[in-house]
Amino acid sequence: MTGEAAGSPRSGSPAAPTIAVVGMGVTGRATADRLTEHGCAVVSVHAPRLGDEAGSFSPGDLTGVDLAVLCQGASHAPLAARLVRAGCPVVSVADQLDDVDDLLALDEVARSNGVALVVGAGMSPGLSGLLARHLAAQVAVVEEIHVAVHGTGGPACARQHHESLGRGGIAWHDGEWLERPGGSGRELCWFPEPVDARDCYRAALADPRLLQRCFPQARRVSARVSANRRDRLTARLPMFIPPRSGGDEGAVRVEVRGAQHDASRETVVIGAAGRVADLAGAVAAATAVEVAARQPPDGVVVLGDTTVDAAAILGRAQRFGVVLQEFTGLARATAW
Amino acid sequence: MKALRRIFVALTMAGAIAGALRFRGKGGVPPQQGGWREVPPPTPGS
Structure with a gap:
């Protein structure tokens, strides 16, 4: 897994957080484009190919990142688990049923590490x-x-x-x-x-x-x-x-x-x-911006739940x- | 040869029945009135 900066990555502030986008497929690129337009510092990370799971990823690759958006094709749960254990909030656009179940099972891990894990932030679910x-x-x-x-x-x-x-x-x-x-x-x-x-x-x-x-x-x-x-x-x-x-x-x-x-x-x-890809990217980007700004409760978060401001995310997605x-x-x- | 022909006929019939069951459905009727109306995005800060 390799990382490259789009713009100038820097340690984030609520106004301009630094967000890593994992997976540079059509959805990943759409997400990164909207985040960049919004003024976020985006770190584009080329994900492992399908079936490679978490690959050679090291949490140290994303030092200084405020949040990671997972848009890769491979299963998200293994990588999400490693990021959450490293204390990095995660927004996942996973849509495969088994993968989503595995992500939901990470609730306790996310809580104990004090970070939010947003599951299903694409078009469907999301x-x-x-x-x-x-x-x-x-x-x-x-x-x-x-x-x-x-x-x-x-x-x-x-x-x-x-x-x-x-x-x-x-x-x-x-x-x-x-x-x-x-x-x-x-x-x-x-x-x-x-x-x-x-x-x-x-x-x-x-x-x-x-x-x-x-x-x-x-x-x-x-x-x-x-x-x-x-x-x-x-x-x-x-x-x-x-x-x-x-x-x-x-x-x-x-x-x-x-x-x-x-x-x-x-x-x-x-x-x-x-x-x-544009719909999913807009929702993923809107979710990332809101999560970085408002800090939802620790643990698994689902779009549509009362623990997140769905109206704010939806409004931002419309603007995206x-x-x-x-x-x-x-x-x-x-x-x- | 006769047995082979029977197997072939049985498989063909089974396939036809399975296909008919698989593709059957109620379908639907188009909405008789109304349509889609765009929902404007909220104004920033609202």
């Missing part, structure tokens, strides 16, 4: 949690949260999307975790333009795990990902077609159902569309280029 918290303010009681995602950030994200369709998807259903086959449960989901309607399916996505943590009162939490027939047929096979190196356009859509004080039912929907769109019509009840 923006999905912020949007769910935004919608939760519009209903008195949150009963159901349903997330749908379209598109991939970069090659590593595309591989993760491919693998997730071949594995069982989790959903929170009346107090217990259900596991259903990936690629099942087709639902036509309407995303903001220009993505519009896409067939979405169950997959091994991390959103339900993190959203259930943020909204323990919700009876049902689920997530689906868009896919075509080729994606579903080949999900359990290696990828035949190499993913595009630059990623593609995508969208995230969050639907919250609940009850109002007068017992009426309410369904509210919000989404965002754009280049996936995320365009939010609310559905204004009568939302049709889905069968989720």
Whole structure:
């Protein structure tokens, strides 16, 4: 692992923190660009390739860094554990379910070392949690949260999307975790333009795990990902077609159902569309800036939780280029 | 030869049934009214 400075790295201050961005793929570059535009001193760290885990990383490589943002394709948990033990706060854009579970298990380690570990700070999970918290303010009681995602950030994200369709998807259903086959449960989901309607399916996505943590009162939490027939047929096979190196356009859509004080039912929907790497990079950068400035509580932090100022992070992500769109019509009840 | 033909027919039928089950779904209907409205970013400091 090698590090190179973008700008002039210096010991951080709350006004201009020094932030390391690990992984210089499309998401890492988008994150670094937004942090640099914001005035942060950015240390770009070329991550080990997929499967190399923490590689030859030494915490000493990041001396003087206020915070590290993990954007690499490989598993984040091993590297996050080493950084947290070295006393460095971490923001991870991990989206693989197993990796997210491993990161959540680092809560005690982060607490004992007095640092925050933000898990899932990309588009999904990440923006999905912020949007769910935004919608939760519009209903008195949150009963159901349903997330749908379209598109991939970069090659590593595309591989993760491919693998997730071949594995069982989790959903929170009346107090217990259900596991259903990936690629099942087709639902036509309407995303903001220009993505519009896409067939979405169950997959091994991390959103339900993190959203259930943020909204323990919700009876049902689920997530689906868009896919075509080729994606579903080949999900359990290696990828035949190499993913595009630059990623593609995508969208995230969050639907919250609940009850109002007068017992009426309410369904509210919000989404965002754009280049996936840009959306994820904006959220990761906004989270990093807020974490560096406000010092959230020690331990694992999830976007959408009440321990972080979701409105502030979402507002900053919007200023970094995320365009939010609310559905204004009568939302049709889905069968989720 | 007969056994091979039976195996081939059985596999073909199993594949067709599995495919039909895998691809079936309710689909959906487009929203009949409404649309997407941009949510403006909060003004800095608000």
